[in-house]
Amino acid sequence: MKRFSKITTLLLILLAVYWSFKSSMPTYKIDNKASENIFSTDRALAHVEKISKKPHGVGFPAHTEVRSYIVSELEALGLETSIQDGYTAGDWGNLSKAINILARIKGTEDGKALLLLSHYDSSPHSSLGASDAGSGVATILEGLRAFLSEKKQPKNDIIILITDAEELGLNGADLFVNNHPWAKDVGLVLNFEARGSGGPSYMLIETNRGNGKLIEEFTKANPKYPVANSLVYSIYKMLPNDTDLTVFREDGDIEGLNFAFIDDHYDYHTARDNFERLDRNTLAHQGSYLMPLLNYFADSDLNNLKSLNDSIYFNVPYFKLVSYPFEWIWPMFGLAILFFIILLVSGLKKKILQFNELATGFLPLLIVLLINGIVGFYSWTFLRWVYPEYKDILHGFTYNGHTYIAAFVIFSVAICFWVYNKFKKIRTPDLMVAPLFLWLVICGLVSVYLQGASFFIVPVYAVLVSFMVVINQKEPSPYLLLILALPALWIYAPFIKMFPIGLGLKMMVAATLLTTLTFYLLLPIFGFYKNKNRLAFIGFILFVGFMVSAHFNSDFTKENAKPSSLLYVLDADNNTALWATYEHEISDWTSQYIGSDKKIPEKLADKTISSKYASGFTYVSEAPIKEIVFPLIETTIDTVIGNERQLELCITPQRDVNRLEIFTNGIQLNEASVNNIELSEHYLTNRKNGKLITHYISNNDYTELRLTIPKEASLKLTIYEASNDLLSNSQFTIPERPDDIIPMPFVLNDAVLVTKTISFD
Numbered sequence: 063m064k065r066f067s068k069i070t071t072l073l074l075i076l077l078a079v080y081w082s083f084k085s086s087m088p089t090y091k092i093d094n095k096a097s098e099n100i101f102s103t104d105r106a107l108a109h110v111e112k113i114s115k116k117p118h119g120v121g122f123p124a125h126t127e128v129r130s131y132i133v134s135e136l137e138a139l140g141l142e143t144s145i146q147d148g149y150t151a152g153d154w155g156n157l158s159k160a161i162n163i164l165a166r167i168k169g170t171e172d173g174k175a176l177l178l179l180s181h182y183d184s185s186p187h188s189s190l191g192a193s194d195a196g197s198g199v200a201t202i203l204e205g206l207r208a209f210l211s212e213k214k215q216p217k218n219d220i221i222i223l224i225t226d227a228e229e230l231g232l233n234g235a236d237l238f239v240n241n242h243p244w245a246k247d248v249g250l251v252l253n254f255e256a257r258g259s260g261g262p263s264y265m266l267i268e269t270n271r272g273n274g275k276l277i278e279e280f281t282k283a284n285p286k287y288p289v290a291n292s293l294v295y296s297i298y299k300m301l302p303n304d305t306d307l308t309v310f311r312e313d314g315d316i317e318g319l320n321f322a323f324i325d326d327h328y329d330y331h332t333a334r335d336n337f338e339r340l341d342r343n344t345l346a347h348q349g350s351y352l353m354p355l356l357n358y359f360a361d362s363d364l365n366n367l368k369s370l371n372d373s374i375y376f377n378v379p380y381f382k383l384v385s386y387p388f389e390w391i392w393p394m395f396g397l398a399i400l401f402f403i404i405l406l407v408s409g410l411k412k413k414i415l416q417f418n419e420l421a422t423g424f425l426p427l428l429i430v431l432l433i434n435g436i437v438g439f440y441s442w443t444f445l446r447w448v449y450p451e452y453k454d455i456l457h458g459f460t461y462n463g464h465t466y467i468a469a470f471v472i473f474s475v476a477i478c479f480w481v482y483n484k485f486k487k488i489r490t491p492d493l494m495v496a497p498l499f500l501w502l503v504i505c506g507l508v509s510v511y512l513q514g515a516s517f518f519i520v521p522v523y524a525v526l527v528s529f530m531v532v533i534n535q536k537e538p539s540p541y542l543l544l545i546l547a548l549p550a551l552w553i554y555a556p557f558i559k560m561f562p563i564g565l566g567l568k569m570m571v572a573a574t575l576l577t578t579l580t581f582y583l584l585l586p587i588f589g590f591y592k593n594k595n596r597l598a599f600i601g602f603i604l605f606v607g608f609m610v611s612a613h614f615n616s617d618f619t620k621e622n623a624k625p626s627s628l629l630y631v632l633d634a635d636n637n638t639a640l641w642a643t644y645e646h647e648i649s650d651w652t653s654q655y656i657g658s659d660k661k662i663p664e665k666l667a668d669k670t671i672s673s674k675y676a677s678g679f680t681y682v683s684e685a686p687i688k689e690i691v692f693p694l695i696e697t698t699i700d701t702v703i704g705n706e707r708q709l710e711l712c713i714t715p716q717r718d719v720n721r722l723e724i725f726t727n728g729i730q731l732n733e734a735s736v737n738n739i740e741l742s743e744h745y746l747t748n749r750k751n752g753k754l755i756t757h758y759i760s761n762n763d764y765t766e767l768r769l770t771i772p773k774e775a776s777l778k779l780t781i782y783e784a785s786n787d788l789l790s791n792s793q794f795t796i797p798e799r800p801d802d803i804i805p806m807p808f809v810l811n812d813a814v815l816v817t818k819t820i821s822f823d
């Protein structure tokens with residue numbers, strides 16, 4: 063290959079990678095003057111700004127303000143709104159009173175309705191909920207406005223549901239699907255969600271059956287920037303993921319499409335989920351889904367979206383969404399094997415391929431896979447050892463996480479060039495046999511175990527064609543080989559970035575391995591590069607550069623604030639008090655209370671209030687006793703009927719509180735209900751750590767507990783009552799956090815926690 067074409071192919075490869083990211087979502091432009099019937103990102107942003115002024119989780123004052131804002135905006139569109147409220151406890155024993163917002167646009171026909179869904183509560187306690195899910199609410203409000211400005215009546219009814227208490231236990235969705243008369247009318251749900259503050263929005267299907275019909279209809283609706291693939295769909299189906307749509311699917315057997323973004327994952331559920339940090343392109347992307355889908359599904363038949371057939375699908379630049387039925391998986395795999403064997407035999411016959419050489423080609427393949435696998439696997443452990451403060455980022459995705467991804471991807475590529483340079487004597491056709499063999503093995507495995515990933519065969523086909531070209535031509539056109547490498551670049555580049563972002567840097571190994579596997583598919587081009595060592599050297603230099611850059615951005619700053627936590631825990635049984643934290647590396651702010659006298663908790667750790675990551679307190683220190691009023695606990699019923707004892711307790715807060723958590727000793731509970739919500743037998747027998755219920759309290763509401771236990775059992779209840787007001791409580795004088803420290807998400811925080819046990823012998 064000529065020097066010129068080496069440089070141009072390399073540049074074109076980089077351009078193709080860039081394009082795979084760039085073309086997946088729209089680029090925001092100021093559009094506040096866009097005509098009425100067009101979705102304007104600026105107009106949507108105005109809603110986000112209003113919604114995300116203050117934390118508005120259930121029980122927080124701004125919760126009511128945000129609800130009123132959404133109601134008034136829907137009414138300004140000429141819609142009649144209604145409110146649905148009530149208690150539910152969901153599958154996780156998280157009791158909450160949800161207050162859903164509803165509206166309905168009447169259609170001309172009597173078929174199934176389209177439901178637009180998002181949630182308005184933010185995650186307690188400090189999230190501003192700009193992305194999660196202010197962006198979703200704003201997308202729906204602006205999309206509806208544009209839709210209604212056309213003044214044409216849809217065929218189908220359109221229901222707008224903005225749920226509440228999604229963050230606590232999907233309570234609003236639970237309430238709607240199981241109790242609202244409109245639920246049975248719904249044929250399809252479009253749900254807008256966020257798990258970060260930027261990046262492309264992924265379309266994820268939620269169905270009890272096959273995705274075939276939904277993919278067909280989604281493709282017909284023709285959104286401009288579809289980002290979806292059946293691999294993520296397969297993985298999503300295997301994980302215990304929960305969104306509001308899960309409730310629609312499980313309890314209502316209703317089909318749905320999620321639109322959710324996950325990049326800048328470190329902002330998720332934090333005080334930095336704010337207006338400024340919501341990526342404008344991402345919001346434009348949400349709008350680019352909603353408008354064509356709303357227009358299409360408003361008039362299409364929503365009665366037959368269920369299907370038994372599954373489709374393989376993936377998005378690529380220019381072709382948008384490519385899909386084909388599951389039935390093609392095995393024929394496509396079989397044909398690829400056949401094609402490979404024919405090429406192999408003909409290559410050997412023509413003496414273009416040499417058996418010894420192609421067998422030696424397995425060596426570099428395995429060496430790079432091993433090195434990059436090991437480096438990827440231990441990278442996060444290593445980084446946490448060098449930077450122990452990363453342990454306090456519970457998302458597992460650090461602020462400089464993108465730099466780490468770039469560093470390790472480039473490192474993997476450099477290793478590939480370096481190792482393959484040692485085997486430069488092997489000619490390109492021989493070198494390609496091992497990778498094609500490995501990729502065919504992978505395709506065979508996914509055809510059995512992870513069928514959604516079967517589109518992996520598509521880039522393999524393109525490279526088989528390359529293989530044919532290099533067998534038959536002495537000097538193939540590098541640009542033809544480049545075109546044949548495009549499917550690999552376009553399909554895998556986004557995946558390489560997505561795994562460690564969405565699942566945390568602990569999944570870096572997915573990025574390094576996938577980079578290696580993609581490199582193999584580029585061997586038709588790279589095989590002709592004579593000076594691979596030079597590229598390896600540049601790669602290692604860049605790796606060092608990225609690591610140095612990551613190092614200089616590893617400190618916590620105002621922009622990249624350190625998560626911290628502080629709680630005051632009063633044990634009413636022993637009349638002792640503690641400061642407690644979930645931090646591994648104590649911040650200066652926290653160390654004012656948990657400093658040199660800190661100790662690792664013994665007893666508290668096993669029964670601390672539950673948190674999403676089940677992380678117990680890391681450190682505690684002694685605290686002064688404060689006068690915290692304990693809730694009023696009244697036993698209203700205590701009788702024995704037959705072999706059972708029935709108990710009824712009412713627990714009423716005597717101060718402003720946000721959360722009540724009740725644990726029991728290990729006895730059998732025959733029946734239990736809280737505020738008239740029966741807890742399922744399944745839940746009662748599978749309780750974790752003895753947790754009975756978490757009640758997210760609004761308006762200092764009481765908790766009424768009814769329990770049926772065996773007559774001879776002795777019951778012990780441990781009660782935790784928490785308020786998130788440590789910083790504003792008049793009993794304390796805790797200073798505000800400095801700018802470079804934020805409350806830690808996913809754990810109980812800034813809380814005044816009192817605990818007490820009650821025994822019934």
Ligand SMILES: [Zn+2]
Pocket residue numbers: 181194195228255256
């Ligand atoms: Zn959410």
